[in-house]
Amino acid sequence: MNDAHCHFFSTPFFAALGRQLKGAVDRPPHEASLARLGWDAPGTAEALADAWVTELDRAGVSRAVLIASVPRDSGSVATAVARHPNRFVGFFMVDPTQPDAPADAAAAIDSGRLRGICLFPTMHRFAIQDDSVRRLFDVAAARPGTTVFVHCGVLTVGVRQKLGLPSAFDIRYGNPLDLHAVASAYPAVPVIIPHFGAGLFREALMVADLCANVRLDTSSSNGWIKYH
Numbered sequence: 001m002n003d004a005h006c007h008f009f010s011t012p013f014f015a016a017l018g019r020q021l022k023g024a025v026d027r028p029p030h031e032a033s034l035a036r037l038g039w040d041a042p043g044t045a046e047a048l049a050d051a052w053v054t055e056l057d058r059a060g061v062s063r064a065v066l067i068a069s070v071p072r073d074s075g076s077v078a079t080a081v082a083r084h085p086n087r088f089v090g091f092f093m094v095d096p097t098q099p100d101a102p103a104d105a106a107a108a109i110d111s112g113r114l115r116g117i118c119l120f121p122t123m124h125r126f127a128i129q130d131d132s133v134r135r136l137f138d139v140a141a142a143r144p145g146t147t148v149f150v151h152c153g154v155l156t157v158g159v160r161q162k163l164g165l166p167s168a169f170d171i172r173y174g175n176p177l178d179l180h181a182v183a184s185a186y187p188a189v190p191v192i193i194p195h196f197g198a199g200l201f202r203e204a205l206m207v208a209d210l211c212a213n214v215r216l217d218t219s220s221s222n223g224w225i226k227y228h
Contacts, residue, residue, distance in 0.1 A: 003064040005194055005219035006052075009159070010076035011042055013069050020165055036163055049080035053087055067118055067149075068092040072104070078113040091116030091149060095124045096132035105139045109146055116147040116192075121173035122155045128178040137182060140189045147190045152176040153198025154227070176203040183211040195220045199227035 011030050018029025021036065034041055042048040056064060066088050068077040074092035081090040094105050094117050108114045117136055121128055128150065140146040152174045160167050176197050183191050194217045197204025201224060208214040 001061050003056075003061050004192075004217050006064045006066055007069045008048065008052075008066040008077050008080060009042060009069060010045055010048060010073060012073045012076055014042070016070045016073075017159065017163060017165065021163065033163060037159070045076040045079035046083050048076075049083045049088070052080070053084055056087060063087055063089065065089045065091055065116065067116075071095045071098070074104075074108040074114055078108070078111055081113040085113075089116070090114040091118050091147070093118045093120065094136060095120075096130065096136055097124055097126050101132065102135045102139050105136055106143075109139070109143050115145060116149050118149040118151070120151045120155065121178075122151070122169040122171050123167075125170050125173060127173060129181060133182060134185075137186045137189055141186050144188070147192060149192040149194065150176075150179055151195075151198070152179070152193050152204065153195065153200040153224070155198065174198070174200070176200050176207045179207050179214070180210060183207065183214050187211070187213050189213060190215065192217055196222075196224045199224050201228060 014030040014033045015028070018033035021032050052064070064087065066077045066080055068074050068091070071093050077090040077092055081088045090113050092108055092114055094101050096119065105117050117140055119133065126132065137148060140148050154171065155169050155174065157167055176193055179191065191214045193204050193207070193214060196216050196218065204216055208216060
């Protein structure tokens with residue numbers, strides 16, 4: 001059994017959230033967010049990777065995709081993959097609106113440890129047809145075996161809700177149909193739409209039918225069903 005969608009909530013991830021908290025100035029950012037959540041600290045990337053392996057063993061899962069869940073945290077997942085190369089496949093979040101996104105993505109993949117570029121159009125408010133996205137597909141196409149993961153449909157981030165942080169997402173950017181032209185232009189690049197399209201199941205099926213390189217993942221306990 002393999003799990004194709006797990007988020008690696010590293011210390012840098014909690015630090016990024018902590019920097020957005022108001023009034024959290026008396027402690028390091030990651031400690032501020034963890035204190036509000038009441039969660040255990042993840043520790044180093046190596047320690048968190050070991051904890052993940054323990055949980056995978058407990059659940060009978062052979063291998064898992066780990067996703068760096070904030071931009072510029074690819075190093076945490078790369079460390080986890082280096083520590084347990086037979087248990088993890090590394091994906092990482094990229095914000096295409098940042099000018100250095102293609103170079104950062106290329107460097108992360110060229111390290112030899114990461115294989116998936118994760119895009120969140122509704123979070124970072126960009127059109128999937130934008131040239132900035134195509135530049136990332138160029139990066140993937142030049143590196144065979146690299147996947148592009150595109151979160152479409154409804155997006156909620158539970159940890160942000162628990163912290164009382166606003167989520168200024170825009171669902172207008174999340175239509176799977178917008179992937180059609182890009183996926184068609186890069187037929188050798190595998191594309192993953194998670195959560196069965198996260199509420200846009202019909203649209204996700206249409207794109208997957210038209211583009212042989214598009215896959216769907218089944219994560220989030222079928223929460224998408226409430227929209228049907």
